[in-house]
Amino acid sequence: MPSPMRFLALAALLLSASAAIVPPAHQGVPNAPPSDDTPAPTPDNAVIVETAGQVDQKSGAPIDMPPDAAVPPTAVTAVDGTLTNATIADVNAANTTRRRDIGRFGKRTPEFEQVFAPLSASEHDGSIQGTAYLTYTVVNNATYNVQACLDWCATVNGCVFVNLYYEFNNFLLDFVFSEKSNLKCAAYGDIHSAAEKLNTGGQASYPQDGNKTVPLTFITQSSGWALSSLVDPDTPEGYELVFGPTNGANNAPGYMGFAFIDKYDVDACAQLCNGRGADPNGGGCAFFNIWRAVVSGVPTTYTCSMYYLVADVSTAVNFGQGDLVVTLSRGYARKNLVIDGGFEGYAACDDFCFTESYANWIGTSAPGGDMDATIFNFIPYAHTGHSVALLGAAFGDDALPGTLTPAAPLETKAGAHYVVQAFVISTFSGAELEKNANVSILWNGARVGGVTGFMPWTFVQATVVGTGSDKLEFFGGAAPAWSFIDDVVVYEGPAV
Numbered sequence: 127m128p129s130p131m132r133f134l135a136l137a138a139l140l141l142s143a144s145a146a147i148v149p150p151a152h153q154g155v156p157n158a159p160p161s162d163d164t165p166a167p168t169p170d171n172a173v174i175v176e177t178a179g180q181v182d183q184k185s186g187a188p189i190d191m192p193p194d195a196a197v198p199p200t201a202v203t204a205v206d207g208t209l210t211n212a213t214i215a216d217v218n219a220a221n222t223t224r225r226r227d228i229g230r231f232g233k234r235t236p237e238f239e240q241v242f243a244p245l246s247a248s249e250h251d252g253s254i255q256g257t258a259y260l261t262y263t264v265v266n267n268a269t270y271n272v273q274a275c276l277d278w279c280a281t282v283n284g285c286v287f288v289n290l291y292y293e294f295n296n297f298l299l300d301f302v303f304s305e306k307s308n309l310k311c312a313a314y315g316d317i318h319s320a321a322e323k324l325n326t327g328g329q330a331s332y333p334q335d336g337n338k339t340v341p342l343t344f345i346t347q348s349s350g351w352a353l354s355s356l357v358d359p360d361t362p363e364g365y366e367l368v369f370g371p372t373n374g375a376n377n378a379p380g381y382m383g384f385a386f387i388d389k390y391d392v393d394a395c396a397q398l399c400n401g402r403g404a405d406p407n408g409g410g411c412a413f414f415n416i417w418r419a420v421v422s423g424v425p426t427t428y429t430c431s432m433y434y435l436v437a438d439v440s441t442a443v444n445f446g447q448g449d450l451v452v453t454l455s456r457g458y459a460r461k462n463l464v465i466d467g468g469f470e471g472y473a474a475c476d477d478f479c480f481t482e483s484y485a486n487w488i489g490t491s492a493p494g495g496d497m498d499a500t501i502f503n504f505i506p507y508a509h510t511g512h513s514v515a516l517l518g519a520a521f522g523d524d525a526l527p528g529t530l531t532p533a534a535p536l537e538t539k540a541g542a543h544y545v546v547q548a549f550v551i552s553t554f555s556g557a558e559l560e561k562n563a564n565v566s567i568l569w570n571g572a573r574v575g576g577v578t579g580f581m582p583w584t585f586v587q588a589t590v591v592g593t594g595s596d597k598l599e600f601f602g603g604a605a606p607a608w609s610f611i612d613d614v615v616v617y618e619g620p621a622v
């Protein structure tokens with residue numbers, strides 16, 4: 127136990143150390159590492175184009191598979207320039223009624239138009255090798271049964287195009303499968319042209335019979351039929367459509383990378399965005415841009431580009447390069463349940479001011495405390511923009527924690543999963559005085575996450591479950607161990 131004299135000396139020392147710190151309310155200069163002024167990255171279009179030149183997503187109905195297979199889940203064929211073959215765990219979507227019904231067509235009967243006519247029955251023809259192949263069926267071959275094929279397409283989720291053709295010398299169609307029909311109807315999630323009639327058969331399907339020549343498969347009367355107008359996709363859960371369709375892909379800052387998927391599936395892009403690892407400086411995925419790459423007139427791949435900043439149509443100015451043309455570009459922003467999570471709504475002055483509360487956020491001090499949770503309009507303190515929140519007495523006149531909460535409860539969906547994300551910095555008073563800095567994230571009063579210690583701007587997140595109306599709070603600060611908080615979001619979806 128220190129002697130009274132030593133104790134007094136120690137106390138005086140601590141007092142003078144903290145007295146040297148000019149508190150935020152007096153516009154003190156933070157003892158922070160230099161801020162990262164690297165510009166936010168934009169898409170590397172050369173990598174996207176190069177990868178589009180490597181990927182092969184073209185296929186058609188196989189000769190050795192029975193008809194009426196379930197449409198496989200959307201596959202990822204490339205991630206950030208590296209080819210892959212991965213599926214997206216589509217758990218959420220599989221549970222929504224929206225994906226189960228044939229929602230693309232609603233209740234109306236789809237109308238189809240012929241894209242290309244069949245060659246005459248006596249000529250060899252070719253079937254489509256194209257992107258977004260879904261599945262196939264066989265229809266009654268007593269006639270060239272176009273209507274049965276179109277009717278079937280309307281029952282296949284995502285079908286916008288069918289290729290109808292006879293396939294001869296396919297042993298399974300002729301003798302094994304119960305339908306006893308060689309009139310194949312292949313469904314696609316994209317529209318194809320006669321230029322893509324690249325499968326002309328030539329495969330051996332019949333078993334070898336002694337020394338007889340095995341007859342090879344061949345195709346006749348291949349026609350293509352497409353929906354007369356492409357139906358707008360449903361907006362994915364937790365997102366809103368920002369723009370599209372246009373013929374320009376985004377060239378916007380805050381780029382996090384891209385993936386190719388094997389069909390135009392906005393839900394799949396949303397899942398990729400939800401699952402994308404956060405950028406340490408920019409935060410979680412906040413926006414995606416889906417577009418179709420058409421190379422030399424032929425649909426080739428479907429790109430999902432992901433961003434931590436929300437972009438809009440003003441930056442959707444990449445129309446393609448070389449043989450690659452951008453089509454069907456749409457932008458979707460992730461819905462942030464927090465109103466004004468960046469505190470930019472507090473703009474009561476040009477340069478420097480602070481407040482305990484304003485329209486969107488409320489700061490509350492501990493009993494006996496003074497200005498323990500505040501909002502500052504002062505660019506040097508902010509992570510982005512001009513405003514930021516502070517935990518810990520703004521004047522440094524008490525060491526009590528403050529509580530910061532949105533002015534209104536968050537309108538969640540009961541039972542849905544959410545992720546709370548924010549940036550926190552605890553460097554203001556230097557490493558020693560900030561070593562016990564402590565910020566907690568509270569959800570309906572329960573601590574769900576937080577950070578402690580001296581730290582530069584740090585991305586923090588916590589997962590929560592909605593109840594329908596939820597209270598988010600940031601709690602902490604013990605001046606001079608101040609912490610600033612900025613760029614708060616609450617998104618539907620998992621933590622990343």
Ligand SMILES: *[C@@H]1O[C@H](CO)[C@@H](O)[C@H](O)[C@H]1NC(C)=O
Nearest residue numbers: 182183201203210211212213
């Ligand atoms: C991708 O993987 C699936 C499942 O393993 C497989 O069935 C499919 O043939 C693969 N596709 C390619 C193009 O390799």
Ligand SMILES: *[C@@H]1O[C@H](CO)[C@@H](O)[C@H](O)[C@H]1NC(C)=O
Nearest residue numbers: 216217218219220221222543
């Ligand atoms: C989806 O349904 C399955 C089976 O009913 C269930 O186990 C799973 O938790 C559900 N997923 C979501 C996200 O609701």
Ligand SMILES: *[C@@H]1O[C@H](CO)[C@@H](O)[C@H](O)[C@H]1NC(C)=O
Nearest residue numbers: 267268299300306307308309
């Ligand atoms: C219909 O398909 C079956 C099975 O492939 C075949 O045996 C039959 O000859 C076909 N009929 C016509 C009219 O093409």
Ligand SMILES: *[C@@H]1O[C@H](CO)[C@@H](O)[C@H](O)[C@H]1NC(C)=O
Nearest residue numbers: 333334335336337338339340
């Ligand atoms: C095919 O086999 C039969 C009987 O096994 C034989 O008579 C015939 O000469 C063979 N033909 C050829 C071209 O080898």
Ligand SMILES: *[C@@H]1O[C@H](CO)[C@@H](O)[C@H](O)[C@H]1NC(C)=O
Nearest residue numbers: 564565566573576578601602
């Ligand atoms: C930070 O504060 C919370 C809430 O008061 C507390 O539960 C937690 O233990 C503290 N963490 C540290 C490292 O002090």
